[in-house]
Amino acid sequence: MPTVSNEEAKAAVQDRSGAQPAPGRMTRILDSDFFHAFLRSKVTVVAACGTLILFLLAFLAPWIAPHDPFDLASISIMDARVPPVWMDYSDPRFVLGTDDQGRDLLSGIFYGMRISLIVGFCSVFAAAIIGITLGLIAGYMGGRIDALIMRIADVQLTFPAILIALLIDGVANGIFGSLDRDIFAFYILIVALALSFWVQYARTVRGSTMVEKNKEYVQAARVIGLPSVIIMARHILPNVMGPVMVIATINLALAVVTEATLSFLGVGMPPTQPSLGTLIAIGNDFLYSGEWWIAIFPGLALALLVLNVNLLGDWLRDALNPKLR
Amino acid sequence: MSVLDIRDLTVEFPGRKSVFVAVDDVSLSVEAGKILGVVGESGAGKSTVGNAVIGLLQEPGHIAGGEIFLHGQRIDRLAYKQQRLLRGRRIGMIFQDPLTSLDPLQTVESQLVETIRTHLPLTGKQARQRAVELIDAVGIPDPEERIGQYPHQFSGGMRQRVVIALALCAEPELVIADEPTTALDVSIQAQILELMKKLCAERNVAMMVITHDMGVIADITDHVAVMYHGRLVEYGETNQVLGAPEHPYTQSLISAVPRPDIKVDRFPVVNYIEAAGTPQRQIDISTHWLGKARDFSAVSGPLVRIRDLDMRFETRGSIFPSRRKYFQAVKKVSFDIEQGETFGLVGESGSGKSTIARLVTGLYQPTSGTILFGETDLTSLKNRRDVLAMRRQMQMIFQDPYSSLNARMRVREIIAEPIRFHKLASGNAEVRRIVDDLLDHVGLGTAAGQKYPHEFSGGQRQRISIARALATRPRFLICDEPTSALDVSIQAQILNLLKDLQEELRLTMLFISHDLAVIRQMCNRIGVMRHGELCEVSGCDQLFEAPQHAYTRELLDLMPSMELLSRANLESA
């Protein structure tokens, strides 16, 4: 094994940092340990590409999907439940077949994924932000503030997403009237999901924060004179992010699925604009009758998405931990 | 026959762009009943050798070449299972960082008992009995009571002793002790060294002791290995090496050992530096960033006045107040620290020194008593703004450098943070410059800024901690064992820097240390602590020449002798 002598190594190290002229931002990113660690993990690169492709498919759906499943005038019930092309009685127009309304399943997955992605990511993100903030405050401050936040969390826990959605929907209807529900559907979904998810983050972060705040590095930060906000954000937060990332990536799946349930309850997207979860729910009814593709393909798409995002999340969590690189 | 035989050991830490060779072609051997001392520059690879022997190199480090034999059996290639069987039973390991080596969630007792029962066929009761004996043997008072406590309830030195007890409890044939006495006062240190010597003599144990303390080397070792930059530069019998060092690094190292007997102006520095070593310049404080004018309000009289300070920890909680148990860590302590003075605090391990430091910085609320900083009573500060203002003037170097560093931040960010936050620099570029400069001054080199704390050796971590404390340009610096993990050359460099700062800026310091030589060189006045009480406060020379209190005399008597260090070398300093 070729070994580099001590001096050379030290020299190399020194070269890297100071002497060179400041490189451009792009070079800096490409040159960073982070990016390097990324490239080194094959699985992650694949997962990142997979995620990217799924995102592109979803957001470019109007341009790349062979049909527009949300354009009602273009779909025909007579095309309903056509099997995928490699099966008998298929139709070359519909590669993966059609659903019970005659929507092209491939296009439906693209379009539906867009809804699912927006709702899923926004709600998980919002929930994580709320939860982390409140959790940090509760854990770090303790005492009354902690009790208050945690009891609010208890109240919140009592109400499952379904009830929250109904509540918000009712309030929104009361305020805005029922007219613009298409526009509000998104917000209602996101708010309802975010509200029902944040507690997990808050409680987890709080628990870990209570442990972390007694550690010496936090005390050192206090001795420096950093204000609580900075201690929480810069010192404690990175050290409690591990579980948060796990929950967040898993929650994505839950959000997508819950969105479908809420839509069924009439507080989400209209049935003429099925999301990925809704497609699965529709297909679920057709499993016994042999029309498996309606559920299986969207299910696969969702599983693929969740898998990729989780693999990315796993890697990111490891990468954020310098000891694991 | 030698118990441990290391042949041509090379250990590498592959980085992204280059491979860092931490140990370069080192060959050593330790014989049964003999003690091998390993000294050398901080970051030279001493701990890495120890870790390699026990097979617990931190990833991504790995053995790149060489062989390790235990009683003639090759152990560096053993399967995981067999390697495990060696650990504890045949090789006892004392890691350098005793404060993080103990599981925070288990009592000391359970950690001891489980280790004993893993290796020895004892019942739970017997194991506990033995655990108590061990704890007693390493000099922890009140073992029956103490053993049921958790590591965080122990002082630094006590934790170090627990770790020693854990390493020795299965009576291994080889003990690797990585700086086993850094946090111990001289009397405990003597006791521990005695214990180790006894083990060697009576049970024929082979021992490898890594240390910076030349006194320890002289005292107990049979052979010495000197390491520099990953390589073995000198290796031989202790008398030989200490008395007539051959390699210039060894010579210069010995010459830099601080002297407890006379007070000198500056610490002698090591003048042997290889090409790529860290530059050591004397700085000109008047033009340097560290010396820039500071806007602290003037204070008349002592800067810090401590009055009747009491600190009580609850060691057992209960719903019934009568069943609660308390531990009185600090009892009615009062002293003043004048502006521009260094107040030394020495004393028994576990006597409450770190607790006082923490009380002063406000990390603990005292049970009673007042701490005046200038005219402000720190214990009654409520206003957040005032607290912050105080904090800026006051900094602390923690006893345990590693756990006081946020493992997820790069060293550069760690040091830059106080500068940014206290707005001591005008822009990012300046912050960067200051950080690089500080890193230079503590002998780490600017490249270190890119790395994370876990990538450093024990001494290097301690220097990061020092750099961070200096970064705020404090008026009052609390140093809790600031140089315990540093080799004499770095120690000299840093202590000299502190002295310079003190001279120019009237930096006030509370200096906690077990190293009486360092105390003697650094401090104007010294407090001696025992059992939470301050038994004596007096001027430096007076204390060393005419100690009042019996305990002080005991301490001074136990200072390791320097006889073996050749007179010639001492003279040349």
Next chain:
Amino acid sequence: ETLKFAFQGTLNALDPYSLNETFTLSSLGNVYEGLTRRGADLAIEPGLAERWEIIDPNRWRFYLRKGVKFHNGSDFTAEDVAFSVDRVHSEGSDLSTRVPADAKVEIVDDYTVDFVLTGPNPILHYEWDTFYIMDKEWTTENDAVKVTSASDTAANYAALHANGTGPFKIASHEAGVKTVFEKNDGWWDKPAHNLDTVEFTPISSDATRVAALLSGELDMVYPIPVQDIKRVNDNAGTVALTGPELRTIFLGMDQMRDELLYSDVKGKNPFKDARVRKAFYQAIDIEAIKKKVMRDLSTPTAIMISPFLFSKAGEFERYPYDPEASKALLAEAGYADGFSVGMDCPNDRYVNDEAICQAVTAMLARVGVKVNLNAQPKAKYFAKILASGGYDTSFYLLGWTPGSLDSWNVLDNLMNCRDETGAGSPFNNGGFCDAKIDELTDQILVEIDPDKRDDLIAEAFRISHDNAYYLPLHQQGLAWGVSDKVQLIQRADNQFKFRFVTKN
């Protein structure tokens, strides 16, 4: 033999007057009996009354069956009939319409009762097959005279126990979990069934219900989703029984408001224009819905009542599916570019209700009408579109089965004028008002001669058809899944009567 079966809904209270709902009445009909009952073909048969006659237009006389005993052993007499009529009228009863409020019961002797009416009513006894006679002594003894209503704090005895005269007794009942019926050995009629016990479990999930049948755990489940019919038939040992149901599925439109609540047409109501309604009618390809959504398990219809319930139904024919004609009509009405309208639809009430709405939405899109579909579970849906929600809808899908199996019920509930509060025809959610239909409805109620009556009914339906007041879609089908071991009779009213079942 033991019959195990599942239904999608639950059997809650056992009080036969507390809920006017098909499944509850159907189940209790195995335990309780009415004065009349309906046979396999839904023809009215003598039940607890052996025969009856109209002695003058306002007085009906019923001759009760002798020797009939309730499950607890007490005799069935005229007292019980009178008691039951009182009870069904009492507060908390959900079936009070079974007997006209002003009808009086006169006990002639122990086995003869007269019903005295204030005016002629040819269909007085049409719904009596589900007006179950209770035992006066048992009910009084157990302090259950008052019908348990939702506002009570304690359930009364009759809600948890049953004491009828029917072929089965209730052996145990845990609402929402399981109900066990036991053969009544003392039943007055000769049993055609060979069952000893019947176990009922509610299974709300369609797939689970079908799975339980396929795996042989159950002998009979209903309903089964239309898409699973093939699967059930293909599976060895099970068959799907299908047949027409009496429920008519139709679309209604708000024709009352001057401006639609949910539409981009402002200042006027397009549905007030018959051409728009006809355009909608002709835009809907009902055959496609039948084939693709209902998998042939539906019968497209042109009128608002099942052809089984109205002899002249065959005279009506749907307007043909013709998108071009539809567009032309829209253009004529001034909506050449179409318009948008919100549609309300339940998604758990009727067979494939949401899918039908979606198909309609897509079909209307093809003629330029943009429909914003709002599909909801029935609880929210009904709360919105019915009187209690202020008829908050512009366009909706609804299904209707006339409880009396007679057209008058349809006319009275769905097709007469109403005001904002629902007085008049409460379920005329669209609120259209045609004085002629109202007039005909009143005549039909009192017309005794069946032929004349049918003519009047036909005339009323004709008016509705010509004006496209409603857009009838189809009669929805019934689909029951049955094990090969079981023979049974599927009645078009979707009632499952154990007395027709044999198992081997």
Next chain:
Amino acid sequence: MIGFATRRFVQAMIVMLVVALLSFTMFRFVGDPVNQMVGIETSLEERESLRERLGLNDPIPIQFYHFLSKAVRFDFGTSYQFRQPVSDLFAKRIPATLELSFTSALFALVVGIPMGIFAGLNRESPVSKLFLSVSLIGISLPTFFIGILLIFLFSVTLQWLPSFGRGETVQIGSWWTTGFLTVSGLKALILPSITLGLYQMTLIMRLIRAEMLEVIRTDYIKFARARGLPDRLVNFRHALKNTLVPVVTITGLQLGSIIAFATITETVFQWPGMGLMFLQAVQNVDIPIMSAYLLLTAFMFVAINFIVDILYFLIDPRLRVGRP
């Protein structure tokens, strides 16, 4: 401790008050209960009188007051659907739900914890990667879908396990019925508990794995290894215990939601528990059941979180801050 507990109890009361208030506001949006209580043909006047009798026309604060004053006497009224006292209904349903929750929690923990540890220790092992991915696919599919697939496989095709219900149950004492004591009862538990526990299992497994990855790189684990402790001790006593704070938090929350909201699983498997009843109550706007249920849930969550908070102290001695 006693002080802590009483404080929490007072807080729990406040929480329940808020829950009661919120549920009251909410029920106005869920639908009209009267529609569910009567047949579709019931006349408007009757509906109106029913509303009146139910007190649904009273001003909300009055309704709230009535509700509260009864609730403190554990009287939650009569279910609109079942016409039975809500408390009786709960008593009947609770055993089913608790047994199912217990089994699935057991499943989640017994599978999740060891697999999490394994995956954390053997980061690169193909087995752990496979397990992580498969469990992810498991959770990315909706519960109902998984339930149906399991039923299809094990009930319809293989005919090994029942597709619905609790099987035979045995009465213990006056109100508890158990499925643990009969073969059919145990068989009936398998599919629903897997369906219900899959999500929690995945979550716990991934959490433990993530935390393990960090913990095993700490100095005290290194030292524990250096002392030659057997892997079992190192992994379980030292490493696992140090990962527990987030795990206990999430387990507590998940356990709560298993018990409280097993709605979908219970629906798919027609499990006669509280979740099923709750879903039916939501669909049928059965306000007494819903509000009693929410109060019960609120209390349960407060209790679970109380236990979790106590567990923190038991797990981590540093949290028992010794203050004079």
